[in-house]
Amino acid sequence: MTPTFAELTTMRVGGPTADFARATSTDQVLDVVRRADSAGRPVLVMSGGSNLVVSDQGWDGITVQVASNGIDISGTTVRADAGADWDVLVAETLAQGLAGLEPLSGIPGSVGGTPVQNVGAFGTVTSDVLRSVTVYDRRSGAVSEWPPERCGFGSHRQSAFKHTDRYVVLSVAYELRRSTRSVPLTFAELVRRLGIEPGATADTSDVRRVVLQLRRERGSIYDPDDNDTWGVGSFFINPVLAAVPEQARESPTYPDVNGTKLPAGWLIQHAGFAPGYGRDWGRGSVALSSKHALAVTNKGDATTAEVMAFAAHIRDGVQARFGIRLGPECDLIRCSLDDAPSGRQPSAVPVP
Template identity: 40%
Template sequence: MSNAPVSLSTLTTMQVGGVPSRIISCGNTQQLYDAAIELWRSDEKFHVLAGGSNTVFAEDLADLTIVHVTNRGVEIVSEDAQFVVVRVQAGHSWDEFVAWSVANDYAGMEAMSGIPGSVGATPVQNVGGYGQEVSDVITQIEFLEKGSVASVVRPASYFEFSYRDSALKHGLEGLVGWVEFKLQKLAGMSVPMKSGQITEYLGAQYGSALPLEQVRKAVLELRASKGMVISESDPDSVGCGSFFTNPVISVEKSLEFPEEMQRWRMPNEDQVKISAGWLIENAGFPKGYSIPGSKAGISNKHALAITNRGGASSAEILELARLIQERVAARWGINLIPEPNLIGF
């Protein structure tokens, strides 16, 4: 475990945040659990950080301890002719795991290529993209609940997954040690595609099974076109992906909006998901917008992403986010919910 003082701007994809009181680096689950148990007993204020792709830290963090999750590893637990069950350590890179699964012809996560961050963070908000969600493939999670001194393996149902949400965002406190996934063996083909964007991009029919490598390549290209793949050569990728979740509203409410607004049916037939990016652009925020004098701006590629244009402060990021929320609420009567964790504000 290391406790060297480091600015959290160097450990997050948004590249903002001050220096915490200390950083405890945990390279395996036992170190992770030991650190958490000690911190819970002391009532010390702490935050668990892994890939840093979904977190915006404030500048003043003098009273905050960071538990840095760095455990890595992928292990095949069981397999048969149809399925493989894989256990992945919490600190492992999510996209590295997706790339590994595609290379090994395991299907079920290919449309979630290019999402930054770590495996252990994905259950928290049921990460997903292009018609797939991690809850589709998670079977169980090793979890240390707050106040406990021993981890327990919990089934996926324990975490109450829903669209970009889970019990981990609503009162269930603890730490993820590893996540187990059940993937399909489909002879190098994907599961049926639930994304019209992918099938249109590839000239295929909606619901088609497509070659895994082709799906991954298409998703990475689509995400890169929106600045959603982290790249040193793309300043629009210096952010945390989508800053707001797409709102889920009633079908009745959706009738108040113009027909050209993107919308998607939800499993609950009385609800639809609508485009937060459309709401933002049609509340007067074009791509590339920034408050005069601010180093924070909306991505030039995607209205749903807030980016650091170089040397932005966390206060500038939040100022822009709040302005967007206020104008969208005033124009459309919709309260946009931030997707990243906002720590220390």
């Protein structure tokens, strides 16, 4: 029996995959993907399933779950296989006296998922300490090590690995610091809880403790026993705009290389959708997290179609209020917020 995406993802929706391979080493990942490509079979590469929503029809190709989990620490250089659990890596580096990843504690998913959207939290992004990404190019068949400048980071949550199935991340290397002091911290609530000035540092173990506490309070740590966390974290991406519409002038703004970034959570709440909204909407199977208006959550037996309809309802409400159209931060496979069937369709032969 192959698993369903309801079983493979933290949103816990989605139909079955026709074929499934759990690859526990880099060689296995390469072997499975190369064989599928030579057979002309569609391939979906995933790992923790914490940023992925797949249609109720499922996936009629092979799903490769990357589960290679080696971690190698040599001096201040840390290299981890793509399938290694992200938070296990963060905890291990801190235990070894290495600083740099502490503000990124508690983020679900794998090491290989992190360069895909340059994962970040509390004012830090993984590219801050990235040394290289080892990548398999399904088009050329080559494995190569990419320096950070080749990875297309820059604008919020973007990278060369997002919205494409051409590249498979095999491992990631980070350059950390031998220290028990954190990076300088600026995120307001984090520095307040730590009792430090913005821009100051703190003990890395204190940063991890407070970050985990804040994440728990916001429902941002995935808990299989708590349906308030069954989602993809931030469902919508913070919009980056060339010009901020007049209706949104009260919103906080942040600079981005491509314009001005606005917090999607603020827009959602100020469009009238409070945390917990949705219990009286439709069957009540999908709702915003009771702790966090940016998280769309499955209350138990939701379908992908219901998640899409609810997310479209939120998106449309924000557009009506602010004239800003939100888009998903997570990867939608064969599903979309629009009526027309779309979403990413991973291909057998990767296209440019």
